[in-house]
Amino acid sequence: MARRYDSRTTIFSPEGRLYQIEYAMEAISHAGTCIGILAQDGVVLAAEKRVTSKLLDKAEASNEKIFNLNSNILAGVAGITADANSLVNYARMQAQKYLYTYDDNIPVEQLTQRLCDLKQGYTQYGGLRPFGVSLLYAGHDMHHGFQLYHSDPSGNYSGWKATCVGANNGTAQSLLKQDYRDGVSLWSAAPNQQDETEGSKCGAVELACKILGKTLDATTIDSDKVEFAILKLDPKTGEPKGHILKAPEIDKLLTKKEWTFHEETLVISSDSGSDNDDEIGNTGSIHTLNASSDSFVVPKLDNAIQFILFVQACVECSSTRSRIEITNILTNYLRIVRKNDPDALLPSLWLFSSQLGPPYEPNELGVGKLVLNGALKDVAALSPTRLKQLHNRLGDIGDVAFEATRNVISVVKPKPLTVSQVYGTFKDIATQHGPRSVTAKTNLVKKLLVSAKAEQARWLMRALVQNLRIGAVRTTLSHALARAFAVGTPIDLPSAEKIVRRVYARHPNYTTLVKALLDSGLNELEMKVPVQVGTPVQPMLGAITRSLADVQTRLRGQPFTSEAKLDGQRCQLHASLVDSKQKNGWTSPLVRDNTYLYVRLFSRRLEDMTEKYPDAAMSLYEIFKNEPSLSSIVLDAEIAAIDDMDNIRSFQELSNRSRKAVDVDEVKIRVAVFGFDCMLFNGETLLDKPFRERRSIMRTHVPPFKPSSITYAPWDHMPSIDDTGLVEISAFFEKCMTMKAEGIMVKLLDYYEPTDTDDAVKTRRKALPATYEPDKRAESWLKVKKDYLEDVGDSIDLVPIGAWHGMGRKNQFWSPILLGVYDDDEGAVTAVCKCMSGFSDAFYKAIGERYAEGSSNVSKHAFPGVIIGDTSPDVYFQPSEVWECRGADITQSPVYPAAKGRISDKGLSIRFPRFIRVREDKDVEQANTAADLASMYEKQQSG
Secondary structure: OOOHHHOOOOOOOOOOOOHHHHHHHHHHHOOOOEEEEEEOOEEEEEEEOOOOOOOOOOOOOOOOOEEEEEOOEEEEEEEOHHHHHHHHHHHHHHHHHHHHHHOOOOOHHHHHHHHHHHHHHOOOOOOOOOOOEEEEEEEEEOOOEEEEEEEOOOOOEEEOOEEEEOOOHHHHHHHHHHHOOOOOOOOOOOOOOOOOOOHHHOOHHHHHHHHHHHHOOOOOOOOOOEEEEEEEEOOOOOOEEEEEOOHHHHHHHHHOOOOOOOOOOOOOOOOOOOOOOOOOOOOOOOOOOOOOOOOOOOOEEOOEEEHHHHHHHHHHHHOOOOHHHHHHHHHHHHHHHHHHOHHHHHHHHHHHOOOOOOOOOOOOOOOOHHHHHHHHHHHOOOOHHHHHHHHHHHOOHHHHHHHHHOOOOOOOOOOOOEHHHHHHHHHHHHOOOOOOHHHHHHHHHHHHHHOOOOHHHHHHHHHHOOOOOOOOOHHHHHHHHHHHHHOOOOOOHHHHHHHHHHHHHHOOOHHHHHHHHHHHOOOOHHHHOOOEOOEOOOOOEEEEOOOOOHHHHHOOOOOEEEEEEEOOEEEEEEEEEEOOOOOOOEEEEEEEOOEEEEEEEEOOOOOEOOOOOHHHHHHHHHHHHHOOOOOEEEEEEEEEEEOOOOOEOOHHHHHOOOOOOOOHHHOOOOEEEEEEEEEEEOOEEOOOOOHHHHHHHHHHHOOOEOOOOOOOOOEEEOOEEOOOOHHHHHHHHHHHHHOOEEEEEEEEOOOEOOOOOOHHHHOOOOOEOOOOOOOOEEEEEEEEEHHHOOOOOOEEEEEEEEEEEOOHHHOOOEEEEEEEEEEOOOOEEEEEEEEOOOOOHHHHHHHHHHOOOOOOOEEOOOOOOEEOOOOOOOEEEOOOOOEEEEOOEEEEEOOOOOOOOOOOOOEEEEEOOEEEEEOOOOOHHHOOEHHHHHHHHHHHHOO
C-alpha cells in the first residue's frame, strides 16, 4: 500500500498529489505542439503533425490533430491519439444530442464542461486511468461570441485569449505573452498599439505561423508537419463556420511570408522597470526589439537587473539553433544591461559562458547531486522518493527544478533575484571548503531557490551545473559583446568583432576586458588590455600539411625553420620580477635587489599547471638569477618526460605525473622544457614581431640550462634547422623520429608580402605573416607528423557528439560514436563520421560513465551548437572533449554536413576512422575545423 498512490488515480500521495494525472500531463508535454489564438473576428488553431516513419502512408494515417466537433466548435489535441479520438467522438455525440433536443448549437462552454465531467470521472474510480490528452476548444455561440478553452486530464478547464499545449509549450507561451494583443483580428494586427514588438504587428493567423516556426523541432514547416483551422462567421449567413485547411492552402499560407522573426542586431531599452515582475516574457522579447523600440520594460530591483531577464535570454536562445539569432539575442541583452546596470555585465558574461572566471583561476563550484537534491528537497517539500521519480522521468536537473518548484507557494513573497546576486552567491559557493562545505553550499543554493521557481529555477540549476546548453560559445559571446559596444560609434560591427576577438585571444579574461570597455570603449581596447605576465595567451596553432614536399610550395619558397614536434605537453611559461609575494602561481626566494620571481605555467587549455611542474618554475628562477637583463618574459614551450640520461620519453609516461602539489624533492617523473617562442620580453609585447626576431630574443636572453639536481628541470631551445632543402628537412625529420617526436613544425621566419610581379598575386594568394597569431591555425606554421612516413594519413582532432546503442558483444556500450569537426563559420560542431574502431573495453566503459543516459551531457535531441545532418543517433552528447583519430581518407558525403559548401554541395566524411587517444590538452574549439578538413581533402585530391 506504501507505493499504491503512485499507480492509482484514486489515492493521494503524502504530498497531496495524484501522480497518474501528473504522468498523463507529462505525456502530453512530449506530444506535438497545438496552439490556439482568439481574435476579435474568429479563432485560429494550429497543430504539429508528427510523422514517425518515412514509410507511413500519409493519406491513410490517422494522425489528425484538429477536429470539427460541431458546426460552431473546433478542437485541437495534444497527447495520445487514441484517447483523443475517443473524446472527440464523445463530444460530437453530445453536440448532436443537444442539437436534436433544442434545435440549436450547443454552447461552447457547456460542451467543454461535459467533456471535463467525463475526464474527471476517470480520476474517481479504481481500474481507470486518466485520458492522456489535452484539448483546445475553439468555438462561437450567441451568448459569448468567439471563445477559446483548454482542458487537461484532471478535468479542469479555463478560458484563454491565447495558449499552447504539447511540446515546447513553455517557449510558445512566452512568445504569446510577448506578442499577443487584445483586439487582434485573424489577418491584421490590433490597432493603436503603442508597445509593439515584431510579433505584435501581425494578425492571429500570422502569429500562429511565427510561433510554430520558432517552436517546432524542424528547420522548415509545411503541410506535412502542421495543420491549421480557422473558425469565423460566414459573411453570407452570419453563422459560425469552422474550416480545416487543406494541404495546398497550408503550403500557400506558409510560403506567403518567411515565418521567422525579423533579425535585428540593435536594441534600445527603456529605463523603466518593474520590481515585481517574475514572469518570462512580460518584459517583451529580447530578440525581436529593434533600434527604434522604446517599449522594453527592464526588470530591476533597486536599480539592479533582475535574474529574470537573464532567464528570458536563455529561453529565447534555447528556442533557436540559428547562430545569428543567438548572437542577436545576446547582443540585445548585453546592450540592455550595459545601459541599465553596468555592474551586471561581467556577471552575465561569466554566467553565459558557464564559468565563474577564467580557467586559470580557482573557480570550481563543486556542486554535486547531494547539494542540489538537498536544496530542492527542502525548498519544494519533496520526499526523496518523489525527487527520484522526477529525476528518472526528466533527467535534466533544470527540468526537475522546474517541475518541483512551479506550484510552490510562498507565504511571504521573496525579493526577486538579481543577476549580480546570483553570480555573487555562486562565487560564495566556490569558496566553501572543508567538512561542512556540503551543508554550507546547500544553504546557499536554498537561498537562491526560495526566490526562484519554474523557469528561473530551471536556469538557475543549469547555471549551477555549468551547462546552460544555449549555444553561447566563446566566439558567439565575444561577437555579442563587441556589437553591444559598437552601436552608436563609428566602428562597424565586423571591425568591432575583430578587435574584441583579437584582444580576448591575447588576454582571455572577461574581467579585464569588460572593465576596459566600460572605461574607454572599443577605441583604446588593445592599449588598455595588453599581453600580461600571469594571464595566458591563447596558443597559436599550425596548419596541417600532408607531405614534406608540400612545405616549400605553401611557404612560397621563403626562408623557414624546421623544429622538432615533441610528444609532450604544450606549456606557456610566465615569469616576472616582483617586489612582494603573489597570491597565485609560485613566488621564488629573493632573486636580487629585494625582488622575487613570480612564475606561472599554463596548459594549452589555459589551466594553471604551476603545481604540476615546480621543477620547471625553479629552472626559471635559476635563469633569472644568472641573466641580469631579464625582468619579465612569456615563453611558449613543450614539456617532455625524460629519463635519467635526459633522453625523451613518451607522452604516456608524462601523463602519469601528478597534476597537483608535486614535491620537487620527490619527483618521480622527470621533465625537460624546450622553448620555441617568445610573446613578451621585459614588458614589451612581441606578438607583432616576425618569428626570426622573437626567436633571437629568446635564444639570447634565455640560454640553455642544465641543472645538477632533480629539483630543477633542464631547459633548452627546441631542436631545429634553418635549411630549406628537401633532403636536409627529410634528414632532420628522421632525426626527430629517433627522439620520439611526433614530427616537425615548419615555420616562416620573416613576413612575406606578394609583389605585383609575384605568382602569388596572380593566384590571389594572401600575404603570410610571421607574427604570433593567438587562437589561430596559421598558414605560416605547418605541422608535419610521422604519419606521413607510415603512409597512413594524418591524424585529426574530432569531437564526440552522439552515439548508438551497441549490438552483439558491444550491447552494453555506446558504439559507434558520432564525431564532428568544429566549424568557425557556424560556431557549431558538424558531424563528419562514425567511429567504432580503436576502443578498448575499459575505454568503452569510461565512455559509458562519462556519457551516462539521464545525465546532463546526454540528450535525446541534438544540443545547441551541434549540426547532425541526415544521420540519427540514439542519443546526443554535449560537446565537451576532443579525440585524436586517424582515417584511411576523406570523401564527399551526402549524409554528413561537415565542410558542406566548401568543396561542393555535399559534406565531407572520414573513411574507416580509428580512435587514437583523448586530447586532454584541447577544448572543443581547438579541435580541427571544417576549413582544416576541406584543406586536407583538396591536398589529398591533388596527390
